[in-house]
Amino acid sequence: MYFTIVALLFTAIAFSQGTITGTIVDGDSGEFLPGANVVVKGTINGATTDFDGKYSLNVSQSSGTLVISYIGYKTKEISFTATGGKSDLGRTTLEADASALDEVIVTTYSLAIDRKTPVAVSTIKAAEIQTKLGSQEFPEILKSTPGVFVTRGGGGFGDASLRMRGFNSENVAVMINGIPVNDMENGVVYWSNWSGLSDVTSTVQVQRGLGASKLAVPSIGGTMNIVTKSTDAVKGGNVIMTTGNNGYTKYGFTLSTGMLENGWATTIAASKTSGQGFVDGTEFLGYSYFLNIAKKINDNHSLSLTAFGAPQTHGQRQNRLLIDDFRTSERGIKTNTDYGYKNGQFVSIEDNFYHKPKMILNHFWTISDKSNLTTSVYASFGTGGGGGFSGVNKFGKYNLNYRDDEFAPVNLDIIVDENKALGLAGSETILRASRNNHRWFGAISTYSTALTDNIELIGGVDIRSYKGEHFTELTDLLGGEFFIDNGDQNNPGNIARVGDKISYYDEGFTSWLGAFAQVEYSKDNLSAFVSLAASNTGYKRLDYFSYVNTDPERETDWINFFGYSGKGGANYNLDEKNNVFANIGYFERAPFNNAVFLNFRNDINAGAENQKIFSAELGYGFRTSELKLDLNVYRTQWNDRTETVSFQNQDGTFNSANVLGVNALHQGVELEAQYRPTDKLRLTGMISIGDWTWQNDVTGVKIFDDQQVEVDEVDIYIAGLKVGNSAQTTFALGGSYEVLESTTLRLDYNYAGNNYADYDPSARGLSAAGVQAWEMPAYGLFDVGLTHRFDFGGFKASLNANVYNLFNSEYITDARDSNGTASTALVYFGAGTTYTVGAKLNF
Known part of the structure; x- marks a missing residue:
C-alpha cells in the first residue's frame, strides 16, 4: 500500500504523455478485481483498480510494459503504446495462484494449485459469494460443486447440512484459515456458528477426497477451506x-x-x-x-x-x-x-x-x-x-x-x-x-x-x-x-x-x-x-x-x-x-x-x-x-x-x-x-x-x-x-x-x-x-x-x-x-x- 501511495503521488506531478485505461478481471469467473495494482515496469508510476476493476494511469513515455498484480493471482505483464490522448487496453485476465496466498493461510492445510496438486478441487471466489449467496446458508454457495449436496434440513437459520461424496459433515474437514472447525467430540459442523463468514471470505476451496492437507489425520469425504480477508484487504x-x-x-x-x-x-x-x-x-x-x-x-x-x-x-x-x-x-x-x-x-x-x-x-x-x-x-x-x-x-x-x-x-x-x-x-x-x-x-x-x-x-x-x-x-x-x-x-x-x-x-x-x-x-x-x-x-x-x-x-x-x-x-x-x-x-x-x-x-x-x-x-x-x-x-x-x-x-x-x-x-x-x-x-x-x-x-x-x-x-x-x-x-x-x-x-x-x-x-x-x-x-x-x-x-x-x-x-x-x-x-x-x-x- 505504501508503494501504491508513492506511485500515485508521483503520477500526479509527472509530465503526461498519455492516459492508459483498462479493466482487470478474474480469469475463471470474469468478475472484476477491485484493488489490483497496475504499475509501469521499472518505475514507481502506478494506480489501483476501482470497484469495477477499472484503472486509469497517466504515463510519460510513448510505450512500455504494465505490471499487473493482485494477491492470490499470478502477476501479468502487458505492453502498451501511448502517443497522446487515451489508449484503452481492454480487459486483462488474471489467473488464480494458490501459492501466492501463503501469507494469509496456514500452510499446514494448503490450498491446491491448479495443474500441480493431484487432487479434485473446486474454488469459489469472493465475488461469486457476494453476488449469489443472498439469504442462503453459507454452504449453499457450493450446491453447484461436483459431489457436494447441501440442504437446509428443517429450514431453521443455520441448520443447513453439507455432504460430500455421500459423507456427512462429521467426515468432511472444515477449516477457517487452516484451523479446524469440526467438533472435537463428534466431528459435527454447525453452520449457524459461522453465519457472518460470507461478508469477509476471500476464497472457499473444496478439495474432494484425500485432499492436500498435511495434518495428522485427513478427512474422508473431502475438505473445505475458508480463507478470510487478511493482509490482502484493500484500503x-x-x-x-x-x-x-x-x-x-x-x-x-x-x-x-x-x-x-x-x-x-x-x-x-x-x-x-x-x-x-x-x-x-x-x-x-x-x-x-x-x-x-x-x-x-x-x-x-x-x-x-x-x-x-x-x-x-x-x-x-x-x-x-x-x-x-x-x-x-x-x-x-x-x-x-x-x-x-x-x-x-x-x-x-x-x-x-x-x-x-x-x-x-x-x-x-x-x-x-x-x-x-x-x-x-x-x-x-x-x-x-x-x-x-x-x-x-x-x-x-x-x-x-x-x-x-x-x-x-x-x-x-x-x-x-x-x-x-x-x-x-x-x-x-x-x-x-x-x-x-x-x-x-x-x-x-x-x-x-x-x-x-x-x-x-x-x-x-x-x-x-x-x-x-x-x-x-x-x-x-x-x-x-x-x-x-x-x-x-x-x-x-x-x-x-x-x-x-x-x-x-x-x-x-x-x-x-x-x-x-x-x-x-x-x-x-x-x-x-x-x-x-x-x-x-x-x-x-x-x-x-x-x-x-x-x-x-x-x-x-x-x-x-x-x-x-x-x-x-x-x-x-x-x-x-x-x-x-x-x-x-x-x-x-x-x-x-x-x-x-x-x-x-x-x-x-x-x-x-x-x-x-x-x-x-x-x-x-x-x-x-x-x-x-x-x-x-x-x-x-x-x-x-x-x-x-x-x-x-x-x-x-x-x-x-x-x-x-x-x-x-x-x-x-x-x-x-x-x-x-x-x-x-x-x-x-x-x-x-x-x-x-x-x-x-x-x-x-x-x-x-x-x-x-x-x-x-x-x-x-x-x-x-x-x-x-x-x-x-x-x-x-x-x-x-x-x-x-x-x-x-x-x-x-x-x-x-x-x-x-x-x-x-x-x-x-x-x-x-x-x-x-x-x-x-x-x-x-x-x-x-x-x-x-x-x-x-x-x-x-x-x-x-x-x-x-x-x-x-x-x-x-x-x-x-x-x-x-x-x-x-x-x-x-x-x-x-x-x-x-x-x-x-x-x-
Whole structure:
C-alpha cells in the first residue's frame, strides 16, 4: 500500500504523455478485481483498480510494459503504446495462484494449485459469494460443486447440512484459515456458528477426497477451506443492506486500512441478520463480528491476529412429517409443529442458541530463502444449546388437547394452567435446553525447506486440547413452582427450578497430538508428493449425575487411540492444455467419543477400534483460454465406521442409536467445466454420479431416548442399503451474461436425483433385510440473479437481486425411511420461492 501511495503521488506531478485505461478481471469467473495494482515496469508510476476493476494511469513515455498484480493471482505483464490522448487496453485476465496466498493461510492445510496438486478441487471466489449467496446458508454457495449436496434440513437459520461424496459433515474437514472447525467430540459442523463468514471470505476451496492437507489425520469425504480477508484487504470499506422474503433483513459494514506505512493492517466487519424464516416458527436473530490485525515486522517476520464469532438464536423444525400431513395442513410445506404461544407471545419449543467465538494468532517466519516456519495458536469458547421439553409429552401433533388442530401451534397457556393446578406436586411438563459448552485450545506449526531446486520437505505438529460440558438446563417451569428430577444420583427427587441442571451432567475431555511430514517434488511437467502422519487421540469422561460423588467410577482414565495415515499422488502436465493426476492413501482414524463411552455413561467400549479408510482417485484436466474442464473417478472403502443415528418417534420425541462397526463403499465419477466464449458470457456445468452403499448388517445396537435413557436393543439389517439423504446423481448448468457494461444477469439450474431416505434403526429388523430405502423424487431448481453497478455520490455502489427456486417447485430434500414406501416416510420439504434484494456502497 505504501508503494501504491508513492506511485500515485508521483503520477500526479509527472509530465503526461498519455492516459492508459483498462479493466482487470478474474480469469475463471470474469468478475472484476477491485484493488489490483497496475504499475509501469521499472518505475514507481502506478494506480489501483476501482470497484469495477477499472484503472486509469497517466504515463510519460510513448510505450512500455504494465505490471499487473493482485494477491492470490499470478502477476501479468502487458505492453502498451501511448502517443497522446487515451489508449484503452481492454480487459486483462488474471489467473488464480494458490501459492501466492501463503501469507494469509496456514500452510499446514494448503490450498491446491491448479495443474500441480493431484487432487479434485473446486474454488469459489469472493465475488461469486457476494453476488449469489443472498439469504442462503453459507454452504449453499457450493450446491453447484461436483459431489457436494447441501440442504437446509428443517429450514431453521443455520441448520443447513453439507455432504460430500455421500459423507456427512462429521467426515468432511472444515477449516477457517487452516484451523479446524469440526467438533472435537463428534466431528459435527454447525453452520449457524459461522453465519457472518460470507461478508469477509476471500476464497472457499473444496478439495474432494484425500485432499492436500498435511495434518495428522485427513478427512474422508473431502475438505473445505475458508480463507478470510487478511493482509490482502484493500484500503476502504463498504456498507450493506439486504432485504428478502419473510422479513429477512441484514445490515453490515466492513472497514479495511490496507497495509499502512508502519506495516500494520486492520480489517473489521460486523452485521445483524433477522427474520421470520420461510418455515413457520423459525424466527431468528443473529449478529456477526470479524477482526483481523496484521503486522509486517520486517521482511522475515509477520503476525496476524484474527477473531470472529456469530452469536445467534433461532427457532427450529425438528419433527419431520408424513407427506400426507403436509398436504393436509393449511400451511403446506411451511408446516412446523415445534412452536407455540404463551400469553400471546411466540415460544419456540425446539430452538437453538449459541455463540462460538474463535481467535487465531499466526506467525510467519521466513528463515532463509529456502526455509519457512508458520505457527498458529488458537482458542475457541462455545456456549449455548438446543431447546426441547422434559416430563409428560403434550406436544405430539396428534394431541388435540393442546392444539386447535393437529398441525396448529401448541397452546402453552393450557399447559401453564395444568401445572399451576398441580400445586405442590410441581410441574409435570417443562421446557429445557440441552447445553453443550466447550473450551478448545490448539496449535499448529509447520516447517518447510527446499532440499534442492526440485524437492521440498514439509513437517510439523498439530496439538489440541478440548473440554466439553454437557447438561440439561431447566428454562421454563410453564406455570409450576418446581420440577421433580431424578437424574442426579446424588440428589434424587431434586426440586429443580429455572437455571438448575437436570437429567444429565457430564464433562468430556479430548486431547490430540499429531505430527506429519511430506516430501514434494516438482520439475518441468511432473509434480508429486508422499505424506506420512501420526496422531494420538485421548478421551476422558467425568459424570456428575450417573454416579454418586464417592464412586471412583464417576471419572475414567484416559483412553488413547493411535492413528496414522500415508498417502501420495502425482500430477503430469502432458502439454500446455492437458494434465493427468492420481492419488492413493490409507489411514486409520480414532473413533468418536460416543463410540468409546457407551450408554451415555462411563462404560468403556472394549471393542472400540480405529476406523479404516482406503481411497484412490484418477483425474484429467483440460485448459485453454476459453475452456476449463476437469474429470475424475474415485473409490473410497470405509471399514469399522461409527455412526450416531438420530430418529423420530410417532409422538414427536427423538431416539438415537450408536451404530458401531459398519462398512461402506463410496465410488463415483465427476465432471466440471467452465466455458467463456466471449468476455461478456460465462457458462458453467457439472455432473456427479455416485454409488454409495452400506455393506454389512450390525447386531446389538442400543437405542436411547433424548434424555440418554436406554429404551431398546436391536439388530439392524442394512447390507446393500443406499447411503441416505445425499443425492447420488447431481447435475448443474449456469450462465452469466453482461447485458450492459455495468449489469450482469445470472441463471443457474441444479438437479438432484437418486436421493434415498436415511434408515430408521428401529425399522431395520430381519423383515427389512434386502428392502431398499425409499427413493425421493428427483427435482431441478432454477435460480436467477441480477447485479447492477453504478456511481453514487462519488462512491461505487451496486444493487444485487436473487430469486431462488424461481418456479416455486415442490421437492423433498431429507427423509427418514420406515418400510421403503413414500406413504410412511417422514420428510422435510425444501423451501419454495424466496428472494433477496441488496445494496452495497463501497468507499
